[in-house]
Amino acid sequence: MIPFNKPYISGKELQYIEDAVARGKLSGNGDYTKKCHTFFEQTYGFSKVLLTTSCTDALEMSAILLDIQPGDEVIMPAYTFVSTANAFVLRGAVIRFVDSRTDHPGMDEVAVENLINENTKAIVVVHYAGVACDMDEVQRIAQKHNVPMVEDAAQAFNATYKGKPLGSFGALSAFSFHETKNIQCGEGGLLVINDETLQARAEIIWEKGTNRSAFFRGEVDKYGWVDIGSSFLPSELNAAYLFAQLEESDRIQEQRKKIWDAYYKALEEWSNELGIQLPVLPEFASNNAHMFYINCRDAMQRTQLITHLKKQNVHAVFHYLSLHESPFYQEKHDGRTLPNSDGYTERLLRLPLYYELDPQPVINALLSYDS
Numbered sequence: 502m503i504p505f506n507k508p509y510i511s512g513k514e515l516q517y518i519e520d521a522v523a524r525g526k527l528s529g530n531g532d533y534t535k536k537c538h539t540f541f542e543q544t545y546g547f548s549k550v551l552l553t554t555s556c557t558d559a560l561e562m563s564a565i566l567l568d569i570q571p572g573d574e575v576i577m578p579a580y581t582f583v584s585t586a587n588a589f590v591l592r593g594a595v596i597r598f599v600d601s602r603t604d605h606p607g608m609d610e611v612a613v614e615n616l617i618n619e620n621t622k623a624i625v626v627v628h629y630a631g632v633a634c635d636m637d638e639v640q641r642i643a644q645k646h647n648v649p650m651v652e653d654a655a656q657a658f659n660a661t662y663k664g665k666p667l668g669s670f671g672a673l674s675a676f677s678f679h680e681t682k683n684i685q686c687g688e689g690g691l692l693v694i695n696d697e698t699l700q701a702r703a704e705i706i707w708e709k710g711t712n713r714s715a716f717f718r719g720e721v722d723k724y725g726w727v728d729i730g731s732s733f734l735p736s737e738l739n740a741a742y743l744f745a746q747l748e749e750s751d752r753i754q755e756q757r758k759k760i761w762d763a764y765y766k767a768l769e770e771w772s773n774e775l776g777i778q779l780p781v782l783p784e785f786a787s788n789n790a791h792m793f794y795i796n797c798r799d800a801m802q803r804t805q806l807i808t809h810l811k812k813q814n815v816h817a818v819f820h821y822l823s824l825h826e827s828p829f830y831q832e833k834h835d836g837r838t839l840p841n842s843d844g845y846t847e848r849l850l851r852l853p854l855y856y857e858l859d860p861q862p863v864i865n866a867l868l869s870y871d872s
């Protein structure tokens with residue numbers, strides 16, 4: 502069976518873990534954590550980053566940092582992962598879901614403005630499949646109404662909008678290093694704090710509500726409990742593994758891009774004939790080859806295709822169930838219909854995509870489906 506995903510080992514992961522063990526300090530914020538921080542600061546020009554145990558945690562930190570209170574409203578796409586919403590719901594927020602674009606599962610930027618009112622406390626964009634949202638448009642709306650913007654950049658490692666790295670637009674941005682992402686350490690994440698007024702507090706929340714980081718830099722003479730917080734730091738074992746992947750990220754990205762391009766080229770004619778849509782990349786967005794998805798003609802075609810591929814030993818999977826129709830949020834949703842998001846829920850199918858994949862057998866299996 503060709504799996505949907507296979508976490509990649511680039512080479513030095515175990516060596517760095519051994520080294521971390523030999524250094525005798527395995528809790529968070531050690532040498533490997535700092536190496537990872539430096540990588541992101543230098544490669545993408547982020548002014549302050551903090552490694553977290555997951556993207557979910559980075560999003561939860563964002564909700565705390567923005568002081569989200571019960572009843573506050575947060576705007577985000579309905580077609581996203583649970584954590585985008587959960588992080589804010591944990592603080593008591595009401596979620597106002599936005600529909601997807603017709604040409605792309607990402608959120609319809611223009612529809613955001615209609616949902617803004619005096620209770621709106623944040624706009625969360627999700628760069629679906631690593632493809633940038635229209636940041637000029639979202640920033641225009643956010644600035645006009647003076648609402649902070651957060652980027653869920655979980656899938657957006659190494660991707661850009663008009664040449665500028667994703668993760669550098671939001672007041673706060675969250676990346677994921679879950680094993681299904683381009684660069685991974687099993688479970689891991691990163692919070693980017695672009696808003697300088699939030700940087701000192703971010704460190705405190707990260708360190709269980711203490712000013713421990715400032716203490717170790719010698720900025721205060723004792724450390725203690727100064728705010729709310731939690732255990733958001735990953736251990737050095739995870740950071741060591743992650744650093745080995747970051748060092749090889751150019752190679753990893755290049756290989757994923759090759760596979761993505763092979764899929765696109767081989768499937769163009771086939772998809773046209775069957776009424777299947779291939780991914781659309783707006784000209785402002787780069788392609789980080791996080792995902793190759795196809796959008797089927799209807800739900801039935803997708804079901805048939807999944808079964809067909811399974812018979813040929815290929816594991817293809819659908820993606821999100823729109824959050825406004827989830828068992829947890831359905832009753833709380835404001836009732837607006839979100840037809841594009843529902844469409845992707847029913848028709849989107851993701852193909853296997855990982856470093857070691859030979860896409861040809863998957864392509865052959867797809868091309869042998871013709872209805």
Ligand SMILES: *Cc1c(COP(=O)(O)O)cnc(C)c1O
Pocket residue numbers: 554555556557558581582584585627653655656676677678679688689690
């Ligand atoms: C993967 C993902 C997350 C969650 O990331 P974790 O690191 O697993 O917590 C959140 N949002 C989106 C859009 C994702 O794809």
